[in-house]
Amino acid sequence: MTFSIVGRDARTGDLGVAVASKFLAVGALVPFVRGGVGAVATQSYVNPTFGPEGLRLLASGLDAAAVGAHLQATDPGIAQRQFGLVGADGRSATFTGPDCHDWAGGYAATDVAIQGNILAGPGVVEAMRAAWEAGSDLPLPRRLLAALNAGDAAGGDRRGRQSAALLCAGLGRGYGGLTDDWVNLRADDHADPCRELARLLDLHDLVFTRPESTRPLSDEELAWLRALLITQGHATALPGGPWDADTEAAAWALFGTENLEERWVGGGQVDPVALAYLRAQYPTRVG
Structure with missing residues (x-):
């Protein structure tokens, strides 16, 4: 029901998730991020416990592969689940259960995990991967959003559009430098949620970014x-x-x-x- 990208900025250590779906308020269920620890996307008949549990296990010292194996081993409904995660060390994992609705699949490499189900086809994930790789000079929120937009342009969720979300964290990145929570934006019910997310990110940068010059x-x-x-x-x-x-x-x-x-x-x-x-x-x- 969803396509998402979980990513890490190798230069800054920032972590984040971007997600879109033909589903109301996808940002309320799919993305989980903790600065200095990791990021998780849980989707396809969502098991929302995967987010906090995955972050807890990453914080305990397990790597992404071990966390992914634990989530698979402990959920009796795993055949219908899909998830992606990236740790603070850049190691990643993606999983697509055999009972996820077609087209379903993913891609994982250092600093990134991309996954989706009920997609227009594998080209959605391929387009997201290409956009991620081309965006290495962008700040993490912009890079994640570029990949999400590429997936949307490639057909995205084949049922249509409804919601999208962008969640990012980095040590001291939050408001006034007092929190790690950095970008937390959602378009919960919108005809073009990825475009709306881009508008919201522009506003976020206007309101929360310090001047580059005066x-x-x-x-x-x-x-x-x-x-x-x-x-x-x-x-x-x-x-x-x-x-x-x-x-x-x-x-x-x-x-x-x-x-x-x-x-x-x-x-x-x-x-x-x-x-x-x-x-x-x-x-x-x-x-």
Whole structure:
């Protein structure tokens, strides 16, 4: 009922799962990830215990092959199950039970496990593998999503589309560096869930990514920003001239309203990505 990819970024150690299916809220059942430990996708008459149990066993020191063997040996319904997993060491495993609905199969190599059932054909897995291998320079969420989109374009779940999810973790990657949980996005019921997931990932990167570069605001941009701050109610009046403390306080309030705190710079500097977003949100000159 599902196609998924479990992957690891060999450069950073980040781990993640991307999955799509003609099934409501596939992200609630299939993907499990723990930073520094591993990632698991469990599907096809899902046994949701495979996720936490697989991560527990990986954390205990078992490698992916041993964890996969344990899951097979302890589940009486294993003939209808499918799973993929990758450990923090990059070792992987995929399994497709003999009673999974055609087409069903998978591929596993260092840092990746790809699997699917009720697919349009083996070309789905082959397309995902090619996209994964071509995306080695991408951040893990982008690489996983590229592979998922390739599988979708190759026919995906032959019953159609409904939901997709992307779950990634990395040590200290989460909000404010306070958690390992990094990307957790779901399109639970959507006509084009992989495309929706791409839109959500763009928003995630906007809201949660620190600036790659900064520059001073031009005089025109500063005037535009001050007028915007007044029209949006963050200040009643602001002086002209150089950046000042009142403009700083009002601009910080605007960034908070727009959930752009991670992209805040201050001091008359700006993140070009945040500025482009604000100018698109408020395209006409204000004031």
